[in-house]
Amino acid sequence: MTDPGFGLDHLPYGVFSVDGGPRRVGVRHEDTVVDLAAATGRPELDAPSLNAFLALGPAVWHETRSQARTLAESGEHAVPLADVTLHLPFEVADYVDFYASEHHATNVGRIFRPDGDALLPNWKHLPVGYHGRAGTVVPSGTAVVRPRGQRPGGHFGASTRLDIEAELGFVVGVGSALGTPVPYDAFADHVFGVVGLNDWSARDIQAWEYVPLGPFLGKSFATSVSHWVTPLEALAEAWVDLPGQDPEPLPYLGPGATRGLDIDVEVVVNGTVISRPSYRTMYWSPAQMLAHLTVNGASLRTGDLYGSGTISGPEADQRGSLLEIGWGDESAFLADGDEVVLRYTAPGTGGGRIALGDVSGRIAPAAD
Numbered sequence: 001m002t003d004p005g006f007g008l009d010h011l012p013y014g015v016f017s018v019d020g021g022p023r024r025v026g027v028r029h030e031d032t033v034v035d036l037a038a039a040t041g042r043p044e045l046d047a048p049s050l051n052a053f054l055a056l057g058p059a060v061w062h063e064t065r066s067q068a069r070t071l072a073e074s075g076e077h078a079v080p081l082a083d084v085t086l087h088l089p090f091e092v093a094d095y096v097d098f099y100a101s102e103h104h105a106t107n108v109g110r111i112f113r114p115d116g117d118a119l120l121p122n123w124k125h126l127p128v129g130y131h132g133r134a135g136t137v138v139p140s141g142t143a144v145v146r147p148r149g150q151r152p153g154g155h156f157g158a159s160t161r162l163d164i165e166a167e168l169g170f171v172v173g174v175g176s177a178l179g180t181p182v183p184y185d186a187f188a189d190h191v192f193g194v195v196g197l198n199d200w201s202a203r204d205i206q207a208w209e210y211v212p213l214g215p216f217l218g219k220s221f222a223t224s225v226s227h228w229v230t231p232l233e234a235l236a237e238a239w240v241d242l243p244g245q246d247p248e249p250l251p252y253l254g255p256g257a258t259r260g261l262d263i264d265v266e267v268v269v270n271g272t273v274i275s276r277p278s279y280r281t282m283y284w285s286p287a288q289m290l291a292h293l294t295v296n297g298a299s300l301r302t303g304d305l306y307g308s309g310t311i312s313g314p315e316a317d318q319r320g321s322l323l324e325i326g327w328g329d330e331s332a333f334l335a336d337g338d339e340v341v342l343r344y345t346a347p348g349t350g351g352g353r354i355a356l357g358d359v360s361g362r363i364a365p366a367a368d
């Protein structure tokens with residue numbers, strides 16, 4: 001069966017192997033993987049991660065995409081998807097997660113801080129974020145072991161409030177120099193593309209530990225990303241104006257640089273779609289998040305990953321976490337054996353919609 005989301009206008013990048021052989025870079029075309037390493041002879045593609053290729057920058061990305069398209073059309077070097085094993089597509093350098101949905105931040109503020117203002121005073125002045133754990137970013141399909149740790153009151157045990165966060169991840173290709181901020185309008189010079197991302201969250205561990213320094217063990221046990229990285233070039237028709245910002249952000253945040261992506265998400269739990277968030281409803285844009293991430297002079301490295309934060313829209317059926325979907329109902333959280341799949345679509349450049357790589361994970365029982 002041919003998947004309509006992976007036509008010639010998409011061609012996302014991934015890392016695959018066949019029969020336990022070496023890992024190498026390919027692009028997905030319909031239900032095949034085009035073996036780019038074999039076809040192009042480019043050494044950066046004959047590699048176990050995308051990083052060397054990502055570091056080459058936009059001109060080479062563009063040229064390689066043209067080659068990939070020609071190859072995909074020809075059918076040469078196409079390996080059936082069913083014959084390959086897919087791997088983590090890039091070596092994650094640093095992982096940062098933002099909090100860019102006003103609806104999510106407002107909902108979580110109401111749930112976690114019912115006696116205060118839903119949005120904290122800083123929220124509309126800067127894209128709030130935290131540094132996560134790069135080493136526990138795992139590819140789609142990896143089992144997620146229920147974390148254990150301290151829950152409210154200092155009681156130790158397996159988390160009973162295990163949650164998801166439906167997000168989009170941005171993958172940095174070209175690094176930057178320490179001490180030199182990356183301006184918002186240099187976004188496309190640095191960012192290669194996007195992945196689907198699930199920022200698994202143990203709400204009980206998080207609630208107890210995260211004041212005042214932010215998320216730590218409640219989120220660091222696993223973050224899942226899609227096998228496929230969709231290049232920005234494939235999303236050229238997907239840019240839309242985000243809802244707008246008030247107050248106007250500081251100049252370094254590019255007031256007016258509020259272009260976001262028209263990406264629809266489906267949250268699927270045990271085979272049932274339970275929510276449909278959309279990236280169109282986000283407050284902070286990807287370019288603003290990148291500018292903020294580097295405004296203090298922090299450098300970027302090839303393989304840096306930043307998450308958008310949970311994507312929640314204004315409607316009850318557009319929420320990106322079970323915390324919000326259940327709103328106080330403890331049975332909304334994940335049970336052992338539950339499987340979560342995040343699916344994403346966006347306008348392609350060929351008129352229809354493309355399907356970004358999905359992100360799945362099944363909950364395994366806590367270790368003894």
Ligand SMILES: O=C(O)/C=C/C(=O)CC(=O)CC(=O)O
Nearest residue numbers: 098099100108112165309310
């Ligand atoms: O507002 C809070 O207290 C907590 C928020 C989150 O856990 C969300 C987070 O990780 C950032 C995001 O995904 O939007």
Ligand SMILES: [Ca+2]
Nearest residue numbers: 097165199310
């Ligand atoms: Ca998150």
Ligand SMILES: [Mg+2]
Nearest residue numbers: 199219222223
């Ligand atoms: Mg996480």
